[in-house]
Amino acid sequence: MTDIGRLVRDIADEMRGAEERGEVATYIPPLARIDPRQFGLCVVMADGEIHAAGDSEELFSIQSVSKVFALTQALGKVGDTLWRRVGREPSGTPFNSIVQLEREEGVPRNPFINAGALVVADINLAGHEPRVAIGELLRFMRYLADDDTIIIDEAVARAEQATGFRNIALANYMKAFGNITHPPELTLGVYFHQCAIAMSCRQLAMAGRFLMHGGFYEPGGPRVVSGQRARRINALMLTCGHYDASGDFAFRVGLPGKSGVGGGILAIAPGKAAIAVWSPGLNANGNSLLGTLALERLTEATGWSVFAR
Numbered sequence: 442m443t444d445i446g447r448l449v450r451d452i453a454d455e456m457r458g459a460e461e462r463g464e465v466a467t468y469i470p471p472l473a474r475i476d477p478r479q480f481g482l483c484v485v486m487a488d489g490e491i492h493a494a495g496d497s498e499e500l501f502s503i504q505s506v507s508k509v510f511a512l513t514q515a516l517g518k519v520g521d522t523l524w525r526r527v528g529r530e531p532s533g534t535p536f537n538s539i540v541q542l543e544r545e546e547g548v549p550r551n552p553f554i555n556a557g558a559l560v561v562a563d564i565n566l567a568g569h570e571p572r573v574a575i576g577e578l579l580r581f582m583r584y585l586a587d588d589d590t591i592i593i594d595e596a597v598a599r600a601e602q603a604t605g606f607r608n609i610a611l612a613n614y615m616k617a618f619g620n621i622t623h624p625p626e627l628t629l630g631v632y633f634h635q636c637a638i639a640m641s642c643r644q645l646a647m648a649g650r651f652l653m654h655g656g657f658y659e660p661g662g663p664r665v666v667s668g669q670r671a672r673r674i675n676a677l678m679l680t681c682g683h684y685d686a687s688g689d690f691a692f693r694v695g696l697p698g699k700s701g702v703g704g705g706i707l708a709i710a711p712g713k714a715a716i717a718v719w720s721p722g723l724n725a726n727g728n729s730l731l732g733t734l735a736l737e738r739l740t741e742a743t744g745w746s747v748f749a750r
């Protein structure tokens with residue numbers, strides 16, 4: 442039996458000393474100021490035991506990791522009709538790409554690229570004021586993580602509102618195809634605020650537990666989603682969670698995972714563990730460089746890859 446606590450500490454020690462750390466995202470000004478020397482890792486085991494090391498209590502901007510929870514929320518509202526407006530194929534393009542949208546008539550490839558997440562935000566906005574839609578997601582995150590202190594970093598949300606021209610373009614372009622139903626600025630407001638949720642590795646790993654427990658909050662606890670839905674969300678994370686590096690992530694780590702440009706990654710070992718890792722330096726695809734390496738070390742040592750026997 443692998444001593445997980447020790448493994449988690451060893452990985453954090455290795456990452457602390459790493460020289461090659463990638464580049465922090467600079468296109469969102471507050472993220473450009475984050476110290477790239479930080480690294481945190483938290484593993485929540487199926488029995489509830491928690492192993493954490495490094496800067497695992499430090500808050501970071503979860504950015505695109507929020508897309509997993511926003512998708513869960515949207516599926517709860519509209520069920521499988523969501524798939525009329527969003528595909529479920531890997532895009533093979535960067536997270537903020539627009540190139541496929543013209544040929545595919547405003548239907549994004551999947552819910553984890555920005556275009557897809559904007560449609561999901563549009564679904565979550567239906568029938569609400571933007572403030573209420575955002576509040577609903579924040580409450581959902583707090584419930585999942587069992588932590589009422591989780592907040593939205595307004596400075597990050599405002600910064601993206603002021604500089605997010607690609608997202609503004611994506612939303613307007615899809616509006617032209619009728620796949621954004623609200624005024625684009627309202628849908629964008631919901632999206633920018635969900636990306637600006639600030640969490641620690643511990644909080645994020647806790648929030649991901651329902652995906653390790655087949656849709657249950659915890660063993661013996663209430664259902665968050667059906668078993669089928671949990672499996673499907675995990676499948677999408679595996680195939681689309683790292684954009685045009687999703688294949689490489691599956692190859693190296695072998696777990697459903699979702700990254701964000703804040704440097705966080707949520708990874709799920711079904712039935713075994715929910716894992717959150719954070720290191721702000723990104724690789725060329727906009728995924729945490731050391732976060733990916735740490736997960737590779739973890740699955741190599743534990744055999745948690747979904748492809749392991």
Ligand SMILES: NC(=O)CC[C@H](N)C(=O)O
Pocket residue numbers: 503504505506536537555601608636700701702703727
């Ligand atoms: N990959 C990401 O984390 C991207 C999220 C970021 N808020 C953006 O829209 O650009």
